[in-house]
Amino acid sequence: MNLRIPGPIPVPEDILATMATPMMNHRGPQFKELLYRVTDGVKQVFDTKNDLYILTSSGTSAMEAAIVNTLSPRDKVLNVSIGSFGDRFGQIAGIYGADITKLDFPWGSTVDIDALRDTLKANPGIGTVMVTHNETSTGVTNDLEAIASVVKGEFDKLLLVDGISSVCSIPLQTDAWGCDVVATASQKGWMLPPGLAFISFSERAWEAHASAKMPKFYLDLAQYRSYYEKGQPPYTPAVSIYYALDLAIAQLQEEGIDALFARHARIAEMTREGIKDLGLSLFPDERYASNTVTAVSIPEGVVASDLLRIVREDHNVVLGGGQGPVDGKIFRIGHMGKTTSDDIRGVLDALAASLPKLGFAPAGAAR
Amino acid sequence: MNLRIPGPIPVPEDILATMATPMMNHRGPQFKELLYRVTDGVKQVFDTKNDLYILTSSGTSAMEAAIVNTLSPRDKVLNVSIGSFGDRFGQIAGIYGADITKLDFPWGSTVDIDALRDTLKANPGIGTVMVTHNETSTGVTNDLEAIASVVKGEFDKLLLVDGISSVCSIPLQTDAWGCDVVATASQKGWMLPPGLAFISFSERAWEAHASAKMPKFYLDLAQYRSYYEKGQPPYTPAVSIYYALDLAIAQLQEEGIDALFARHARIAEMTREGIKDLGLSLFPDERYASNTVTAVSIPEGVVASDLLRIVREDHNVVLGGGQGPVDGKIFRIGHMGKTTSDDIRGVLDALAASLPKLGFAPAGAAR
Numbered sequence: 001m002n003l004r005i006p007g008p009i010p011v012p013e014d015i016l017a018t019m020a021t022p023m024m025n026h027r028g029p030q031f032k033e034l035l036y037r038v039t040d041g042v043k044q045v046f047d048t049k050n051d052l053y054i055l056t057s058s059g060t061s062a063m064e065a066a067i068v069n070t071l072s073p074r075d076k077v078l079n080v081s082i083g084s085f086g087d088r089f090g091q092i093a094g095i096y097g098a099d100i101t102k103l104d105f106p107w108g109s110t111v112d113i114d115a116l117r118d119t120l121k122a123n124p125g126i127g128t129v130m131v132t133h134n135e136t137s138t139g140v141t142n143d144l145e146a147i148a149s150v151v152k153g154e155f156d157k158l159l160l161v162d163g164i165s166s167v168c169s170i171p172l173q174t175d176a177w178g179c180d181v182v183a184t185a186s187q188k189g190w191m192l193p194p195g196l197a198f199i200s201f202s203e204r205a206w207e208a209h210a211s212a213k214m215p216k217f218y219l220d221l222a223q224y225r226s227y228y229e230k231g232q233p234p235y236t237p238a239v240s241i242y243y244a245l246d247l248a249i250a251q252l253q254e255e256g257i258d259a260l261f262a263r264h265a266r267i268a269e270m271t272r273e274g275i276k277d278l279g280l281s282l283f284p285d286e287r288y289a290s291n292t293v294t295a296v297s298i299p300e301g302v303v304a305s306d307l308l309r310i311v312r313e314d315h316n317v318v319l320g321g322g323q324g325p326v327d328g329k330i331f332r333i334g335h336m337g338k339t340t341s342d343d344i345r346g347v348l349d350a351l352a353a354s355l356p357k358l359g360f361a362p363a364g365a366a367r
Numbered sequence: 368m369n370l371r372i373p374g375p376i377p378v379p380e381d382i383l384a385t386m387a388t389p390m391m392n393h394r395g396p397q398f399k400e401l402l403y404r405v406t407d408g409v410k411q412v413f414d415t416k417n418d419l420y421i422l423t424s425s426g427t428s429a430m431e432a433a434i435v436n437t438l439s440p441r442d443k444v445l446n447v448s449i450g451s452f453g454d455r456f457g458q459i460a461g462i463y464g465a466d467i468t469k470l471d472f473p474w475g476s477t478v479d480i481d482a483l484r485d486t487l488k489a490n491p492g493i494g495t496v497m498v499t500h501n502e503t504s505t506g507v508t509n510d511l512e513a514i515a516s517v518v519k520g521e522f523d524k525l526l527l528v529d530g531i532s533s534v535c536s537i538p539l540q541t542d543a544w545g546c547d548v549v550a551t552a553s554q555k556g557w558m559l560p561p562g563l564a565f566i567s568f569s570e571r572a573w574e575a576h577a578s579a580k581m582p583k584f585y586l587d588l589a590q591y592r593s594y595y596e597k598g599q600p601p602y603t604p605a606v607s608i609y610y611a612l613d614l615a616i617a618q619l620q621e622e623g624i625d626a627l628f629a630r631h632a633r634i635a636e637m638t639r640e641g642i643k644d645l646g647l648s649l650f651p652d653e654r655y656a657s658n659t660v661t662a663v664s665i666p667e668g669v670v671a672s673d674l675l676r677i678v679r680e681d682h683n684v685v686l687g688g689g690q691g692p693v694d695g696k697i698f699r700i701g702h703m704g705k706t707t708s709d710d711i712r713g714v715l716d717a718l719a720a721s722l723p724k725l726g727f728a729p730a731g732a733a734r
Contacts, residue, residue: 009390016387019387056423193607194605217427240560318395321394
């Protein structure tokens with residue numbers, strides 16, 4: 001199967017094989033070594049000296065952890081959103097009682113830096129800004145460095161980043177940019193199965209934690225900090241995925257993180273060029289197009305669910321659909337992790353063969 | 368390694384092997400089939416027709432889910448505790464603002480049914496009772512059927528059960544006993560790695576959910592219910608452990624759940640007899656001793672950490688220590704899942720060989 005959704009991504013065979021390693025005591029000396037080694041490795045990828053904790057959960061839980069560990073009900077928060085996951089970030093904070101100011105940009109576009117600056121100027125009571133680095137629902141990457149330079153450099157706010165589909169695929173310099181909290185998950189660029197989430201937490205975030213009154217137990221990072229000193233997670237971890245993480249980090253380090261980013265950029269470029277060569281249109285403005293997931297507009301007259309079904313049934317290619325307001329209007333190609341040019345070629349060939357059956361003549365076929 | 372802690376338990380090789388299965392789309396038709404099949408299987412083990420959801424998290428998270436999905440701040444709750452995990456259950460509810468009445472029994476003993484009845488009689492404002500079925504920290508099993516007959520039969524309260532180290536190891540009849548919410552986790556009797564938690568939720572619990580005001584997002588079971596109708600979990604699940612769960616359930620069904628309970632009882636009995644034959648004492652009263660974990664008192668003069676280290680280093684046997692007030696006073700032998708008599712024989716032999724080095728002459732060696 002050519003699994004090309006934006007996570008879970010296909011996991012390399014040798015990493016999958018480590019998942020079959022026998023259990024160990026998560027409170028014993030072997031696990032302590034493993035925990036410290038993988039945490040250091042994950043920190044390198046985050047490019048941070050901040051604290052870094054590994055949660056046994058999906059990425060959404062790490063987004064929730066970013067919120068409940070730094071905020072109290074009625075805290076004024078700016079929720080910058082360019083799509084479904086940006087909306088979710090604000091929705092979680094709202095459920096816990098934060099006072100949300102929402103700054104929305106159209107789906108397919110990116111954060112306008114001047115609008116961000118104006119909003120912060122007009123709302124001096126806002127203490128925290130929540131933003132998505134890479135919006136998985138629309139295939140758009142925000143310019144997080146520019147966003148952070150405003151949020152931190154000009155206004156000195158607490159900055160919470162959803163880096164779920166960016167960290168380990170595209171550059172995110174946690175410390176250099178001043179990201180206080182960054183959340184991500186294992187089933188993306190890390191080449192791992194889902195089940196672990198990672199969250200970095202700055203000194204400034206710990207200051208916020210000291211007065212943060214949103215209730216939390218499983219996600220309370222104070223527990224993770226105190227157990228980490230003993231070389232343990234506070235609750236029984238998904239041991240098998242730690243084994244896989246250990247090997248994945250060794251492979252990342254061997255490849256080099258810059259080479260990994262370059263590889264993601266190359267594969268994304270190939271995907272975008274191939275899509276355009278077929279006569280299809282990218283959903284977002286290409287300037288902001290993500291290097292982890294490519295969103296493609298469904299051509300006039302083609303039924304999205306038919307297209308996804310045909311490429312799956314006839315070509316064994318699994319693509320992602322659209323969510324919410326773009327349901328039926330886009331499809332998405334995931335290309336995080338060890339995606340090869342053959343994988344992408346397979347997707348393009350499947351599209352070229354399937355689209356004519358749905359009344360759309362691909363450019364290549366028309367020639 | 369003879370891993371004999373009370374979870375993670377050793378996972379059979381064929382189940383471990385399934386963990387290396389390639390990823391699939393968790394929003395596709397194959398996963399839908401898998402989700403429905405394993406959910407039905409887990410329900411059979413819970414002996415319930417209630418709704419049942421699978422969380423990607425540790426068991427603690429499922430305890431938190433039991434609370435936040437049924438309660439509001441200031442709700443009056445009875446926290447019945449016989450050890451560390453009973454205390455944790457109440458602690459979580461307290462953090463979310465519940466008004467806790469605590470009914471504690473000494474560590475090593477079990478819930479006194481008359482005291483429970485008297486407390487409920489004296490506190491008519493209590494709407495919910497939280498109780499641990501099997502207390503992992505002390506190796507004691509509560510008579511949940513008797514507890515439920517009082518809580519439900521006599522007082523008709525909402526009943527939340529921590530079944531983390533009981534479900535799938537010892538009988539728990541969710542529906543027949545009237546347990547509204549039961550939480551458990553994969554790394555116990557299920558023969559699985561940690562990373563999934565299971566929670567059953569009754570109609571009465573859904574009624575409570577409708578007015579429950581504790582904040583929740585990742586753990587909001589309303590999301591799990593609405594996605595379940597589509598054959599999906601709301602957030603990216605730990606797909607690999609679903610594969611393992613699928614095989615584990617097939618094996619459980621082949622063995623038969625009554626045979627599985629009988630096997631756990633037999634192995635536990637062998638463990639207790641072997642411990643007594645060595646001249647050691649069980650920590651709890653034997654009438655309440657758990658069939659999933661045996662807690663043993665550390666003999667006078669023996670340093671617990673030395674004993675655990677020697678059996679580990681010299682015999683490759685990994686035992687659990689004591690937690691909180693019984694730290695250094697007990698050790699624990701886990702015997703959930705596919706524990707064999709050879710596994711237990713290995714533990715007993717390791718203890719027989721190690722104890723004399725620490726100044727304790729085992730009964731067998733003394734003869």
